Amino acid sequence: MENQTKGAAAMVGGFFRALGSFFSGFGTAVAKGDIFVKLSLLWWGAGYVRRKQYVKAVIMTALEAAVILFTIFFAMDYVPKFGSLGTVRAEKVFNPQTMKSEFNDYDHSFMILLFSLFSFVVWFAAIIVLMKNTMNVYKLQLMDESGEHINTFKEDLVTYIGEKFHITLLTLPVLGVVVFTLVPILLLIFVAFTNYDQQHMPPSELFTWVGFTNFITLFGGGGLTATFGYSFVRVLGWTLVWALFATFTTYIGGILLSIMLNSPKTRLPKCWRTLFVVTIAVPQFVSLLLVRNFFADSGIVNTICKEIGLTGFLHDIGLVSTNNLIPFLSAPGWAHVMIILINIWIGVPYQMLIATGVLMNIPSDQLESAKVDGAKPFQIFVKITMPYMLFVTGPALVTDFVKNINNFNVIYLLTQDVYTTTNQALANSQATEVDLLVTWLFRLTQDYYNYKMASAIGIIVFIICAVFTLIAFNFMIKGDKEGTYQ
Amino acid sequence: MKKKFLSMLLCATMVATMATGCGSDAGDNDGGASDKKTDNASSETVKLTLWGAEDDQNFLKDVVSKFEAKYSDQKFDIQIGVESESSAKDTVLKDIEAAADVYSFASDQLADLVRAGALTNIDEVGEALSKSGKTLDDVKAEHAEGAIDAASVDGKMYAFPTSQGNSYILFYDSSVISEEDAGNWDTLLAAADKSGKKVGMTLNSGWYNASFFYGAGFTTGLNADGTTTMDWNGTSPSGYKGTDVVKSMLQITSDSAFKAIPDGKISDNIKSGDYCAVISGTWDAGVAQETWGDGYAAIKLPTFTVGDDKVQMHPAYGYKLEAVNAYSKNAGWATLLAEFISNEESQAAHFKSGVQIPTNKKALEDPSINENAAVTAILSEAEFGVVQEVGGKYWDPAKTFGEMIAKGTLKAKDDKKIQEALDNLVSGVTAPLS
Numbered sequence: 019m020e021n022q023t024k025g026a027a028a029m030v031g032g033f034f035r036a037l038g039s040f041f042s043g044f045g046t047a048v049a050k051g052d053i054f055v056k057l058s059l060l061w062w063g064a065g066y067v068r069r070k071q072y073v074k075a076v077i078m079t080a081l082e083a084a085v086i087l088f089t090i091f092f093a094m095d096y097v098p099k100f101g102s103l104g105t106v107r108a109e110k111v112f113n114p115q116t117m118k119s120e121f122n123d124y125d126h127s128f129m130i131l132l133f134s135l136f137s138f139v140v141w142f143a144a145i146i147v148l149m150k151n152t153m154n155v156y157k158l159q160l161m162d163e164s165g166e167h168i169n170t171f172k173e174d175l176v177t178y179i180g181e182k183f184h185i186t187l188l189t190l191p192v193l194g195v196v197v198f199t200l201v202p203i204l205l206l207i208f209v210a211f212t213n214y215d216q217q218h219m220p221p222s223e224l225f226t227w228v229g230f231t232n233f234i235t236l237f238g239g240g241g242l243t244a245t246f247g248y249s250f251v252r253v254l255g256w257t258l259v260w261a262l263f264a265t266f267t268t269y270i271g272g273i274l275l276s277i278m279l280n281s282p283k284t285r286l287p288k289c290w291r292t293l294f295v296v297t298i299a300v301p302q303f304v305s306l307l308l309v310r311n312f313f314a315d316s317g318i319v320n321t322i323c324k325e326i327g328l329t330g331f332l333h334d335i336g337l338v339s340t341n342n343l344i345p346f347l348s349a350p351g352w353a354h355v356m357i358i359l360i361n362i363w364i365g366v367p368y369q370m371l372i373a374t375g376v377l378m379n380i381p382s383d384q385l386e387s388a389k390v391d392g393a394k395p396f397q398i399f400v401k402i403t404m405p406y407m408l409f410v411t412g413p414a415l416v417t418d419f420v421k422n423i424n425n426f427n428v429i430y431l432l433t434q435d436v437y438t439t440t441n442q443a444l445a446n447s448q449a450t451e452v453d454l455l456v457t458w459l460f461r462l463t464q465d466y467y468n469y470k471m472a473s474a475i476g477i478i479v480f481i482i483c484a485v486f487t488l489i490a491f492n493f494m495i496k497g498d499k500e501g502t503y504q
Numbered sequence: 505m506k507k508k509f510l511s512m513l514l515c516a517t518m519v520a521t522m523a524t525g526c527g528s529d530a531g532d533n534d535g536g537a538s539d540k541k542t543d544n545a546s547s548e549t550v551k552l553t554l555w556g557a558e559d560d561q562n563f564l565k566d567v568v569s570k571f572e573a574k575y576s577d578q579k580f581d582i583q584i585g586v587e588s589e590s591s592a593k594d595t596v597l598k599d600i601e602a603a604a605d606v607y608s609f610a611s612d613q614l615a616d617l618v619r620a621g622a623l624t625n626i627d628e629v630g631e632a633l634s635k636s637g638k639t640l641d642d643v644k645a646e647h648a649e650g651a652i653d654a655a656s657v658d659g660k661m662y663a664f665p666t667s668q669g670n671s672y673i674l675f676y677d678s679s680v681i682s683e684e685d686a687g688n689w690d691t692l693l694a695a696a697d698k699s700g701k702k703v704g705m706t707l708n709s710g711w712y713n714a715s716f717f718y719g720a721g722f723t724t725g726l727n728a729d730g731t732t733t734m735d736w737n738g739t740s741p742s743g744y745k746g747t748d749v750v751k752s753m754l755q756i757t758s759d760s761a762f763k764a765i766p767d768g769k770i771s772d773n774i775k776s777g778d779y780c781a782v783i784s785g786t787w788d789a790g791v792a793q794e795t796w797g798d799g800y801a802a803i804k805l806p807t808f809t810v811g812d813d814k815v816q817m818h819p820a821y822g823y824k825l826e827a828v829n830a831y832s833k834n835a836g837w838a839t840l841l842a843e844f845i846s847n848e849e850s851q852a853a854h855f856k857s858g859v860q861i862p863t864n865k866k867a868l869e870d871p872s873i874n875e876n877a878a879v880t881a882i883l884s885e886a887e888f889g890v891v892q893e894v895g896g897k898y899w900d901p902a903k904t905f906g907e908m909i910a911k912g913t914l915k916a917k918d919d920k921k922i923q924e925a926l927d928n929l930v931s932g933v934t935a936p937l938s
Contacts (some may be wrong), residue, residue, distance in 0.1 A: 108621070114634070118836060119832065216896070217937060221621070437905040438767075442905070442908075446900070446932030448897075448900045463901075466896045467597060
């Protein structure tokens, strides 16, 4: 733990040091640079012109012009309205002459939010470019003063497939992360602080900033509905229970299965393995919907159970309230257990594949020496196999847990349209006993257009996942453990 | 560390270039938007998109070609897309400006669409109809009673009615149950019990189970802010108590001849052959006819017994409506097209192609309409059917309430529990939208 804390501290420290050196480098460049370096703050190409790097000068000038044009012709339409998210409501008059409706120049809150955010990202990038550019130009000045060779443009380009090849490789992925991950996440976070819902739906209505109101509603002032707090606690509880069981049952099941298949006594191991992997080949939604129909109230399993008298027996011992069907997926308790069981069937093959790979890599000398020392198979499993497995697959286990917290497919496909709650308090919040936070979130937004609360709950789910991941990683991958297996 | 910053520089450069790319694009769009305001050429091609159900695609193609023929001096470019009436609202509200100019939707979505400002107020664009030689008042007078009301909110008309009868009736096997027995739940269940067959109805849906309450005079309604009003936990204007209605329902569900069918499973259940009577809509007429053969019959919903009175169930009664998008670039022509789809000729054609019951008075006079037992039964409900006005918060609590009755969670003797459940229902349904 101590190591880990130190590591984390070092990382944070390193980040701030890098940030500090970046700013001090920029400061030095501005303070000590010649007139052209200083001029570069206004005209990005100035320093390059002085050092005769004309192509770079043209590129930087064009880039600067592009940013300025972007600011004037695009950003200025949206950013000034960012504070209010728009004030002009859509109004129209029908003109019978043209057969068209004439609109006023109305504000679209969502567009203002999205494009302002985009402008901020662009401006942030532009500032970094500006600072970095100034430092570069200053470096050129130093090189010039000390008489070093200054690269031509062609020579610069060559470095991008030579020593700077990593930059060439990483540009596109980083760009992708910014556009497709960073901007949407920022947007989601912003929406949580607005009143964007059915009542305030652009373009006809405007929405605006409401501060922390949504979070206060979520946890304090009664919630979305009178029973929101009640439902939130129950849904969260089942989410955690589900994630725990779903993760560990499939994990243990996968390991046991792969040990069985790896055992020299098993005949035709490849054939068995293929059979299990085939379940992966069938798309999950197909198999889940089929299973849902099998276990439906009027499904085939119920018919069989009734025929063989199982339903009657369960009724007699008080597990089932009616004597003509077992509510596999339609009553709380039953549905909870069934969902976890069905998930084992779906999840075990994946874990089996992972475990097979790891098991084959257990140092055989350890296993042999254990056998020589007279360890029984069970002891070997507990003392060698499991610790090794846990060490190698620990991080995967944590990701699995987080994935299960957000396991939309299994829950939604197995219970949607089948499960009806009889708990009025849950129903009044549009929740059911088998909802995960994420399926509840889906229903709240999809059916009720409540984007603001969806964003707020989304942030909470993110925080839960993040906190759990940090704790689990810290706990599982302690620095000292690594030595044990080397 | 320096190399990291170099990479950042490069990335930032790319971002900046891309951003400007996007920026100029958006700028162009804005320019286009301001252009359209000054454009005044009637000779330009009118572009319209039209959404309708998958089954109606051929019908719509015919209608569009007739529309284009009628206004042959105007050039059109009309694209037809697929969008089911039942999910139109969800698609439209994702991006109203990108939705079709004209689309079909079920009347229960009207309030949400109007509140989101997605629909053109037809009264405002009524002048456009002059091209078709009609006035808006002519159009309104063409439709059967109730249809225009179903397309209006606060007295303002927001869509053209195209068909009616999105409701449910009693299908039964007349070889087991006489028409007289089918008129009341008690006699119906007794007759079914005698034959050893079941009577089925969906209870875990607020669309079906409300028919008992509407029958007893209870109401639901919508406030201007989108919240729902509901009086089921009190006493109705007709003098029935909510608890008594629930007790009557429980009396029906506790009968051994009754079976509650989960929402969406009615067709499958009819096919099973266990039933001699089922409550469902016209879409199940074919299945019922196949199952019961010559015995197939359809009739209005039965009455149920509250205290000593026999009370007629009042079903939720829906219409299909043709909308004009509020943000249509050609609102006038879109209105003309929507009206054309709802006119007498189109409705008659729609009845022939898809058994959509007309709202147009003249189209309703067609003798072939009375030959269809299910359609006749539905039309006999038009006078007491209720256009169900509820908001989004209605469905889950109402579904759970129905499930509680179906599963016997409530007991007929426990008045206090029933009242409590009704109070919970009302508080959930009438909750603010937050």
